[in-house]
Amino acid sequence: MYLLGMSNLNPTSYTILGGLSVQPDLSGYDIRKGIQQSIGYFWAESYGQIYPALKRLAREGLIAPSKASPNGRKRRQTYVLTDAGRAALRQWLALPFHNETPRNEFLLKLFFAGVASPDVAIAHIQDLNERNRRWLVTIKTIEASIPPEQPSNPHLPYWMLTLSLGKAMTSAALEWGEKALAALNAREASAAGSPQLPTTRTRKTSTSPRKQTRGKRGSMRSERKVSK
Template identity: 40%
Template sequence: MARRSSSSQEVLLGLLTVEPMSGYDLGQSIRTSIGFFWNESYGQIYPNLKQLAAAGLVTAKTEKQKGKPDRQVYSITPSGRAHLEEWLAVEPQPEVPRNELLLKLFFGAQAGPETVTGYVERMAQRERGYLEKFRQIERELLSQMRRYPDAPYWRMAARFGQLEVEAHLRWAEETLKALRKMEAGRQRSAIGKEKRHAGK
């Protein structure tokens, strides 16, 4: 097996400990339940499932459906669980950050406050949407606490997202105030220039 550095296969194994699923299901699960801190495209999921099956970490079973196309349902094997536990025992590395909004804000002087104000406003809008989602997740998790023994861990992860979103919103409010002050200042000086020109 080639040296692998990413966690794309392990996230599939992890989700398959909850219940057997198809590649399509896994894509849905990722998007809806861990999407706020992890993401996989189908271009990753399907080939990785094949590799996992070839390595004996999962097994596939074809399920026929009326009307809809066949499903390949994958289950984790004992050696798959062993692999997952090994991976879990490795210290997670801090990720390298890349925040394009902050990058454009950092160079905001080259564009003027009007441009970046819009970016921050729409970012805040998005974050407010996330806040709603987290509240919903919180309710669902609380009601399913005893159905899933892993739920306490899921809550901790969701709580991280919640606190981050709240911090983002506080930042956005503060930053919009500052940007609007700058805009006002620029308008005043622009009017000043106009008057000076008109008076010429």
């Protein structure tokens, strides 16, 4: 009965189903905003994914257009979950989760930092610490915005768990970063005390790395396939 040509949705689609299961009558725009505000510290979606996914989900009957416009807004399409959609969501929830391929560019640069000046590693760790401090603020903000809800909400215990994992990991990384920074600074200081061969490294006064431009950021598209 439900082995028609559908299935094999992408994670974006399941995120949409999940969002609509928590709150019906959301538009694509709402969904994106909701994701940013509630699970933005561990999940992101772009419009380029959301709108096509909505079309497809509707086509396959997992969501349905709804007319309800909670506020007076017009020209926006909201959706609700269908029974089939709820079933698909439950099915997906029960499957083992995928490990995302590990790709941590911070750790990669730290691993190879021996080729560069110690300033580089120090700057990256400072950068990481700042980002982590900001994450902690974000997480605490979300945390503060939750309790007011009705306490019988079946989602609440799980929402608290996701927040506490986020907090635990970010805190651990921040503690590591502060210790690492202290260790590297001590090492730098002692190196400055003892004699040192003049090497490639030019002791810069600023430790902050300059802005990174990589294909992205539209302009500055210097790359143009060398051969072929």
